[in-house]
Amino acid sequence: MVKRGVGSVIRSSVILVALATFGAPTAEAQLNRSNCADCHFANPYTEPAQAHLEEWSRSPHGRNIVGCEQCHGGNPDTFESLQAHRDVLGSLNPSSAVHRTQLPSTCGACHIGPYVAFQSSQHFQLLGEGDQRVPTCSTCHGSVGAHLLSPVGLERQCASCHGPNGVAPRPGRAAGARLLLEGVAEVRDSLEAAESLIDRIRDPVRRAELEAAAQQAEVPVIQARQAGHRFVFDQLEERLATARARTAELLAQLVNPSP
Numbered sequence: 001m002v003k004r005g006v007g008s009v010i011r012s013s014v015i016l017v018a019l020a021t022f023g024a025p026t027a028e029a030q031l032n033r034s035n036c037a038d039c040h041f042a043n044p045y046t047e048p049a050q051a052h053l054e055e056w057s058r059s060p061h062g063r064n065i066v067g068c069e070q071c072h073g074g075n076p077d078t079f080e081s082l083q084a085h086r087d088v089l090g091s092l093n094p095s096s097a098v099h100r101t102q103l104p105s106t107c108g109a110c111h112i113g114p115y116v117a118f119q120s121s122q123h124f125q126l127l128g129e130g131d132q133r134v135p136t137c138s139t140c141h142g143s144v145g146a147h148l149l150s151p152v153g154l155e156r157q158c159a160s161c162h163g164p165n166g167v168a169p170r171p172g173r174a175a176g177a178r179l180l181l182e183g184v185a186e187v188r189d190s191l192e193a194a195e196s197l198i199d200r201i202r203d204p205v206r207r208a209e210l211e212a213a214a215q216q217a218e219v220p221v222i223q224a225r226q227a228g229h230r231f232v233f234d235q236l237e238e239r240l241a242t243a244r245a246r247t248a249e250l251l252a253q254l255v256n257p258s259p
């Protein structure tokens with residue numbers, strides 16, 4: 001588990017000294033660590049990106065051992081700076097894996113659902129043409145993918161460009177996005193309620209059946225969130241309707257158990 005705080009600066013320096021003395025870490029130690037992160041946490045002169053490091057360590061990526069190299073490239077198996085940074089390019093370089101135009105494919109390597117939907121949006125098309133006005137993955141999720149927007153947050157994000165004073169005024173787009181994300185949250189809440197009822201069922205066979213039904217109801221919720229990345233919400237609405245129907249059916253079964 002890679003979890004870091006301010007204290008890791010000291011721990012990382014210790015690792016550096018130990019490495020110099022004892023040679024390469026074992027394969028197991030490497031699995032659980034990112035050399036990139038260790039060195040960056042240990043070097044206060046990379047200060048400008050300190051907030052980025054902290055954000056990474058708290059993000060789902062830091063917590064799930066998605067290391068720096070997964071977005072930036074480079075060689076995570078060495079503490080030798082030149083080797084480590086071999087193909088690491090600054091984010092302003094158009095060939096960099098973290099340049100705004102490259103992010104969809106960099107992030108999309110792991111997040112295929114959102115990537116596929118995003119590719120059929122006008123945002124994606126314009127991004128590829130070098131249009132500076134359109135959003136990329138980090139616009140809504142932050143540079144380390146640490147944020148998920150709330151419905152109101154999303155409305156604000158759309159409105160920052162599609163509001164009356166934005167670069168592409170489109171009245172209705174922002175409010176529509178909020179309403180749909182509220183729909184996603186509402187179905188998720190009902191599903192959570194159903195899941196906590198299911199947890200209390202004693203009969204293991206019946207519990208397993210209902211757990212499977214809950215999973216079936218969750219699939220279209222995941223698909224809806226991914227389909228939202230087209231930013232035209234017809235598919236999202238359709239998936240959400242399916243999720244709603246399955247969840248309602250599940251709740252009905254929980255309230256009136258059939259024999």
Ligand code: HEC
Binds near residue numbers: 040069076079088
């Ligand atoms: C031995 C310590 C060390 C290791 C290991 C290391 N870095 Fe760095 N990195 C630095 C320092 C120091 C800087 C800033 C000074 C400089 O530009 O050399 C830096 C700069 C960077 C930059 C900014 C580049 C730019 O052009 O602005 C990125 C991105 C980066 N590192 C990513 C990584 C990744 C990804 C890895 C692992 C594959 C990694 N680093 C491994 C010490 C390290």
Ligand code: HEC
Binds near residue numbers: 053070143
């Ligand atoms: C999920 C993808 C992702 C991960 C993981 C990630 N970064 Fe970044 N990083 C970015 C993006 C995107 C930028 C571009 C600047 C921005 O949008 O703020 C960036 C910018 C930077 C910069 C500033 C220089 C530049 O090129 O703009 C440094 C230094 C850096 N990252 C180092 C790291 C280190 C060290 C780690 C691991 C602790 C890490 N990053 C993990 C995506 C990531």
Ligand code: HEC
Binds near residue numbers: 103107145
């Ligand atoms: C090497 C694979 C990989 C890359 C590259 C990657 N991610 Fe992730 N991402 C993960 C994993 C693993 C998780 C945590 C498990 C999960 O929630 O699916 C995650 C979680 C997330 C989450 C939270 C999902 C949730 O439901 O809470 C978001 C948002 C996200 N990533 C966005 C991004 C963005 C934006 C980028 C590019 C800047 C990116 N990811 C790059 C693997 C990756």
Ligand code: HEC
Binds near residue numbers: 154
């Ligand atoms: C205009 C804003 C916006 C942009 C741009 C955007 N997203 Fe999202 N993303 C969202 C919203 C809204 C959600 C749903 C959040 C929720 O359900 O709470 C989401 C959810 C996600 C999730 C979690 C759901 C899942 O399917 O696992 C991931 C991962 C993700 N986005 C990745 C990406 C990637 C990769 C890109 C770039 C190709 C991207 N996003 C671009 C707004 C955006």
Ligand code: HEC
Binds near residue numbers: 122158168173
């Ligand atoms: C960073 C700015 C930015 C953000 C944020 C943004 N857009 Fe866009 N969007 C644009 C631009 C620029 C265009 C191209 C418009 C044009 O010039 O015709 C566009 C085009 C579109 C289009 C295609 C044209 C149309 O109206 O049919 C849709 C749909 C759209 N955006 C929906 C959204 C939604 C929904 C959100 C929020 C989830 C959002 N956008 C967030 C900048 C943005």
